Amino acid sequence: MSEASVHAAGEQHLVHRTGWLRAAVLGANDGIISVSSLIVGVAAAPGATAGTVLLAGIAALVGGALSMAAGEYVSVSSQADTERADLAREAAELVRAPLAETRELAAIYEARGVDAGLARRVAEQMMAHDALGAHRRDELGLADDGGSDPLQAALFSAGAFASGAILPVLAALSPRGMVLYAVPGTALLLLAVLGALGARAGGAPIGRGAIRVVLLGALAMGVTALIGTLTGNIV
Template sequence: MTTTQTGFETVIDHLHESHLESNVGQRLNWLRAGVLGANDGIVSVAGVVVGVAAATPGNVIAIATAGIAALVAGAFSMAGGEYVSVSTQRDTEKALIEKESIELKEHPQAELAELTGMYRKRGLSAELAKQVAEELTEHDALAAHAEVELGIDPDEYTSPWVAAFSSFIAFTLGGLIPMLMILIPGGNAVALTAIAVVVGLFLTGLLSAKLGEAPIWPAIIRNVLMGSATMVATYLIGMLFGVAIG
């Protein structure tokens, strides 16, 4: 086996590993987005139900109505926003792929030279870069250019429906925590809700830090403090409105 063949096989193996890592990275991004969606659900719904509970203590119907409204509106808002955002991203990716496809048909040699140059910039020798570019172009020119030049896999476009559904479910699951806790009969429902929310924020902060490979405690502290501040603010506002109405 020649040195060039060995180097070529190493490059192909590296490309395959990079593709797998990219797919794993995409799944982790979706998972992280789900965790953040759940976090939004916890904070948003908690803010509403705690505020209404402070304004109308013991009024289960008012609290439940406000909580359900916040849960439904928030979940659909998250899903709609994610659908629009990912649809725009998908359209952009398709447009870039179409443009690259046209360029490959009209200027194949120039595109081959461009791909060779990209591998040269990545540290390959001129001979090996040319061999890799030619082999990948022969196998699937569009995929080779899309992945190296654009960072897009033409066979795996992001689905806006999956993104919307994931966000809807994540927000709903997160929002159910304060929604159910505030309706527990007897005792101090607001205090129980606050404790449950802090625990939920602790867990979402921990998961988001783990998935993003970021420092754990700063992420947890930020998450808990911001969520707690939201509850305190809405509770105080609810008390002020409750006193004014009373």
């Protein structure tokens, strides 16, 4: 094998990380911001007790993680159902009209810049090797690995949320007068670290990734603190 072939075989791109990276960052960010905001909103109410604040944080962590898991499970299951239906339809078309499907595959390659004659030969070879696999990849745009497992995706999403939420909940154990400082401080520090790590893993500027998520988190906590203060005064 040539040196170029070895390099190509071992080449890795940042785009390959975007699937799991996006899910992990979104889950953890959601856990940090939503749970911290709820804790701060409750703690800002004048009549809130330490037990009430902590209970709100725990409830937000558990409810949020379960909600993320349920949403991810339903989403991935629905996507898998759609993909299976498309593949079944494509398999039937391959049996019913293989020549038309070959022309369709050749047209796809030609539209991507392949010469018409070469596109036809490639399509014929792909159809002979793995017709359904070729249409799965090139017509439907589906991965060969069959996509994500719904249960695995649900557990991963719940775990990402809980991992982001747990430290703000622990910060809520601070003395009552310190909660409004400990929880936002913990949350903003976590958001900065997470934003920087996500940006670094994705090849984006670290400073920009950290600043934007910190600003959004601060805004969310500021709004909920204001709501908690106003609501507590009214009640």
